[in-house]
Amino acid sequence: QQQVKQSPQSLIVQKGGISIINCAYENTAFDYFPWYQQFPGKGPALLIAIRPDVSEKKEGRFTISFNKSAKQFSLHIMDSQPGDSATYFCAASAGGTSYGKLTFGQGTILTVHP
Amino acid sequence: EPEVTQTPSHQVTQMGQEVILRCVPISNHLYFYWYRQILGQKVEFLVSFYNNEISEKSEIFDDQFSVERPDGSNFTLKIRSTKLEDSAMYFCASSSKRDQPQHFGDGTRLSIL
Numbered sequence: 001q002q003q004v005k006q007s008p009q010s011l012i013v014q015k016g017g018i019s020i021i022n023c024a025y026e027n028t029a030f031d032y033f034p035w036y037q038q039f040p041g042k043g044p045a046l047l048i049a050i051r052p053d054v055s056e057k058k059e060g061r062f063t064i065s066f067n068k069s070a071k072q073f074s075l076h077i078m079d080s081q082p083g084d085s086a087t088y089f090c091a092a093s094a095g096g097t098s099y100g101k102l103t104f105g106q107g108t109i110l111t112v113h114p
Numbered sequence: 115e116p117e118v119t120q121t122p123s124h125q126v127t128q129m130g131q132e133v134i135l136r137c138v139p140i141s142n143h144l145y146f147y148w149y150r151q152i153l154g155q156k157v158e159f160l161v162s163f164y165n166n167e168i169s170e171k172s173e174i175f176d177d178q179f180s181v182e183r184p185d186g187s188n189f190t191l192k193i194r195s196t197k198l199e200d201s202a203m204y205f206c207a208s209s210s211k212r213d214q215p216q217h218f219g220d221g222t223r224l225s226i227l
Binding site for chain 2: 049
C-alpha cells in the first residue's frame with residue numbers, strides 16, 4: 001500500500017515533443033506529490049510538486065496533472081529539449097504523523113533526441 | 115542557492131568495516147533525511163531526524179545503522195559492520211519544515227568489497 005508505481009521505465013521523445021510520465025498510488029493518506037529530476041552523478045532535484053486540493057499545476061514547460069479519484073498523477077513536459085534528458089522520479093508523502101518520508105516511484109529514463 | 119553537501123563522494127570499504135557518511139544540510143533547515151539508491155533502482159527512504167532524534171525509520175534501517183548530528187552543522191550516517199548489499203548511493207536531504215520540499219545532496223557512492 002506504500003508503493004508508488006511509475007511508468008514507463010524509459011521514454012524516447014523527439015525535440016519539441018511532449019513527454020508524459022505516469023504514477024499511481026494506493027495510500028490515500030498521501031497528500032504531497034513531488035517530481036524529481038536526476039542527472040547522472042547528481043542527487044534528485046525537485047522539479048515541481050502538487051497537493052491534492054488542485055487538479056493541475058504548471059511551471060514553465062512542466063505540468064502536473066492530478067486525479068484524486070483515480071489515485072494517479074502525471075508529469076507532462078511540453079516542447080521537450082535534449083537538456084531534459086534525465087531520470088525522472090515521482091514521489092509521495094503523507095502528512096499527519098509523517099515527518100516527510102518520501103516514497104519514490106521506480107523512475108523513468110527520458111531521452112530527448114535533437 | 116544553498117546546497118546540501120555530502121562527503122566523501124565515493125567511499126570504498128572492506129566488508130565488515132564501519133563507515134561514516136557525512137552531510138552538511140542547508141543551514142536553516144530542521145528536518146534531515148537519509149535515502150539510498152541501489153544501482154538502477156529507485157530511491158528508498160532510510161531515516162528521518164528532527165529535534166536531535168529519529169522521527170521515522172524504514173525496515174532497511176536496522177541495528178547496523180545509526181544517525182547523529184554531532185554539532186550544529188553536520189549530520190552523519192554510520193554503518194557499523196558493512197555488508198556487500200550495503201553498496202549503494204546514499205543521499206542526504208533536508209527541509210525547513212516537514213511539509214516543505216526536501217533538498218538532496220549529490221550523494222556518496224558506497225562500494226563494499
